[in-house]
Amino acid sequence: MKKSATIAAVLIFAGICATSVLATTKTERSGEELFKEHCSTCHPDGSNIINPGKTLRKEHRDAHNITTKADIVEKMRHPGKGMTSWSAATLPDEEAETIADYIIKTFK
Template sequence: MNRMKQGVLTTVCMLALTAFATGSFADTKKGQKIDGKKEFEEHCAVCHKDGGNIVNPAKTLSKKDREASGVKNAKDITATMRKPGPGMTAFDKKTISDKEAKAIADYILKTFK
């Protein structure tokens, strides 16, 4: 392959990789409705399957356990996602936007009673 074709191919590959990587950061598009259940399954369900907790079984997502930990509303859930206790992964705004976090929190409040 000549150098010109090689350069074009390299450029095309780099642009494709950049587009792919950028798309993976932007989970939802502006104005798009966010599915809290889908976001929960993507980010939370691995540790909180069916509202449980594989790291600390005493701290489930049930209303009773949440409220015993001082987590009573969507704002509290989002704060916990941003700065969790030991054993839980912190989710910054780049990983889960505020709108996605709110959708997850609303889903948790609605689903795990």
């Protein structure tokens, strides 16, 4: 009886560990990784190969009223001409926000 209780406790503990490891790997994709995967084809180093007047640098973002994380996420949801669009189903809010954070911190 005692032994099986110990085994159960060990199994529960292992389960908790496995769950937290999975949860971390899921959320731990960095903004840089996500940016490279989704955005850098058209925005290498924060530039814009299709519309050079709309780079991701602060100067251009400010000029187009894209000043907050939410503004950048909004752009991914409803982009202008020539840019791919991502719904919450193809790019969850959490990942979109991670990318937006990365852009604000990286392209000054």
